[in-house]
Amino acid sequence: MKPLSRVLSRTLFYLLVIFVVVYSVFPFYWAVISSFKPSGALFAADPSFLPLPFTLEHYKSVFLQANFGRNLLNSLLVAGGATLLSLVLGVLAAYALGRLPFPPRNAVLYLVLAMTMFPQISVLGGLFMLLRQAGLFNTHLGLILSYLLFTLPFTVWVLVGYFRGLPRELEEAAYVDGATPLQTLLRIMLPLTGPGLVTTGLLSFIAAWNEYLFALTFTVGDAVKTVPPAIASFGGATPFEIPWGSIMAASVAVTVP
Structure with missing residues (x-):
């Protein structure tokens, strides 16, 4: 049997x-x-x-x-820029929240997580007015900054777990040798978080590459339009x-x- x-x-x-x-x-x-x-x-x-x-x-x-070739280049530029900027800012924020001792860090971390719970449509109107007042409407930079609204919190939340999993002795040894927190991050901690950087970078790029609502709302014409709204048109x-x-x-x- x-x-x-x-x-x-x-x-x-x-x-x-x-x-x-x-x-x-x-x-x-x-x-x-x-x-x-x-x-x-x-x-x-x-x-x-x-x-x-x-x-x-x-x-x-x-x-x-x-003009599909131009739309592809726009998507590459916007998705790549949003990914790079979210990694740079996310690494700094995640290291501070994961390794540096300050009282409200858990509250800040949960606030970052709460930012991902808002649907895009709920912030669309306010973000539209903000970009228009700043002169960033229908620009690549405006799209990149708007995409940080969902790529940056995700990057911070994931990388905090990687930084918290690294041994404390690595930092202590670096401080004994006279390294500053920034030097410790760049020379010791950052190379050890390579898998986390690759994972968050890929997922952030895919999210920015496939984004439709912001790209449709914040662009006019083919000069800045990315692939998703171009296909829809x-x-x-x-x-x-x-x-x-x-x-x-x-x-x-x-x-x-």
């Missing part, structure tokens, strides 16, 4: 794994094959799970006729046509990085 029950349990486990993988990967697979199908094949009564007939017309339409030959092929091609191109 034991071998039979073990075989059944392993079979059910692998079936569950296969189901989860297919359920997770299939939407992206469908987007990929749809981006290589002609427009007429996308609405066929018997859809094919292979890109037949094969075509690159949607990719040509996206990159040659639209794709239009067909008529006002009632949705260019699914171009949308799929742009989505695949954006997902690759």
